[in-house]
Amino acid sequence: xxxxxxxxxxxxxxxxxxxxDQPSLERGIGPICDKLSTALFCKTIPVNRTLLYMGLVSFxxxxxxxxxxxxxxxxxxPRKMFESVKQKMLNKxxxxxxxxxxxxxxxxxxxxxxxxxxxxxxxxxxxxxxRLKLSQIVKxxxxxxxxxxxxxxxxTSEAKILFDDKTGFLTLxxxxxxxxxxxxxxxSLANPGKVKFPTRLTKHFQVHASLADKFYAIVEEYWPVLxxxxxxxxxxxxKQWWETELQKQLAAIPSVAANPNSKPVLxxxxxxxxxxxxxxxxxxxxxxxxxxxxxxxxxxxxIKEIVPMGRRKWNSKKVAWEIRLLPERKNELLDLKQIFxxxxxxxxxxxxxx
Ligand SMILES: [Zn+2]
Numbered sequence: 001x002x003x004x005x006x007x008x009x010x011x012x013x014x015x016x017x018x019x020x021d022q023p024s025l026e027r028g029i030g031p032i033c034d035k036l037s038t039a040l041f042c043k044t045i046p047v048n049r050t051l052l053y054m055g056l057v058s059f060x061x062x063x064x065x066x067x068x069x070x071x072x073x074x075x076x077x078p079r080k081m082f083e084s085v086k087q088k089m090l091n092k093x094x095x096x097x098x099x100x101x102x103x104x105x106x107x108x109x110x111x112x113x114x115x116x117x118x119x120x121x122x123x124x125x126x127x128x129x130x131r132l133k134l135s136q137i138v139k140x141x142x143x144x145x146x147x148x149x150x151x152x153x154x155x156t157s158e159a160k161i162l163f164d165d166k167t168g169f170l171t172l173x174x175x176x177x178x179x180x181x182x183x184x185x186x187x188s189l190a191n192p193g194k195v196k197f198p199t200r201l202t203k204h205f206q207v208h209a210s211l212a213d214k215f216y217a218i219v220e221e222y223w224p225v226l227x228x229x230x231x232x233x234x235x236x237x238x239k240q241w242w243e244t245e246l247q248k249q250l251a252a253i254p255s256v257a258a259n260p261n262s263k264p265v266l267x268x269x270x271x272x273x274x275x276x277x278x279x280x281x282x283x284x285x286x287x288x289x290x291x292x293x294x295x296x297x298x299x300x301x302x303i304k305e306i307v308p309m310g311r312r313k314w315n316s317k318k319v320a321w322e323i324r325l326l327p328e329r330k331n332e333l334l335d336l337k338q339i340f341x342x343x344x345x346x347x348x349x350x351x352x353x354x
Contacts, residue, residue, distance in 0.1 A: 004067045013122035014149050015156050028123025036225045044142040052140035056086050063130040078124045085117040111141040122150050145224045153179030159223040161231040163238040169206040170238050180222035209238040246317050271340045275351040284320035295343045302339045306332055
């Protein structure tokens with residue numbers, strides 16, 4: 001074993017750039033990434049005792065470089081550092097077993113010091129799989145935002161969200177990242193046409209205002225250095241815009257437009273079926289509250305039985321189920337009427353004159 005120079009075996013634990021000055025070498029974090037540290041530590045999730053324990057005991061410290069680096073007269077070695085921080089954590093586990101059965105958080109136990117050691121160890125060059133395992137350990141210690149950055153899934157760039165009321169799309173200004181891209185891809189599969197990926201021209205993710213909350217959740221997770229003040233203001237604008245759009249669409253439906261309240265006002269035992277253009281209908285009734293045994297829930301369950309998921313959509317604005325009837329299954333309509341009859345509901349059926 002020999003002592004290596006820092007340049008040979010180390011880099012910024014967060015972004016992978018070289019560490020050039022003495023304070024950065026000591027921290028294991030470059031000056032730019034260091035300024036962003038607060039954002040990475042301010043949000044935590046509960047410690048996952050089981051997974052943390054498994055992560056620690058299954059991590060093979062031989063996967064870490066066996067390299068001593070010198071700080072003046074002191075030398076430090078990532079492998080030995082890991083073994084010692086692991087032992088500290090396992091001791092905490094033992095203490096907890098002796099004193100309580102309630103898990104860590106209830107007792108104010110945290111790993112604030114230990115996580116800094118692992119963060120420091122991540123400033124050594126190592127295999128991708130070793131880095132991923134360490135970031136998992138960090139996550140189970142409760143520091144999920146930092147874990148995202150250490151694993152390379154999250155962005156360390158500053159980011160903010162902007163809303164354009166001409167297009168109805170939110171734009172994320174910020175560098176691309178792997179985890180965020182994957183989540184946006186999933187969002188786009190479920191919502192065709194509502195998610196735009198960065199191109200050479202746009203360079204940014206763009207998401208339709210109707211998905212504002214879902215998009216914000218992704219951005220918060222994978223772009224931790226988010227300008228939250230301006231971004232939440234833009235988010236509110238987008239949601240307001242979408243609310244107005246929905247009201248416009250609602251007013252365009254004849255049956256609802258005729259009702260001054262915009263929403264069907266139903267008693268506790270009334271149902272309403274509105275025939276929409278094509279083979280579509282809208283079914284509304286007072287949404288059940290209380291136990292699963294109530295009549296309302298029985299109606300919900302029966303409707304789900306009759307109409308498969310792909311053909312019904314709950315419209316929370318109209319407080320109604322939008323249902324697409326299949327031409328060959330027109331008796332579905334009869335079945336639906338039957339459900340209301342069974343439960344002694346008064347049923348109104350409306351075909352708006354267009
Ligand atoms: Zn960095």
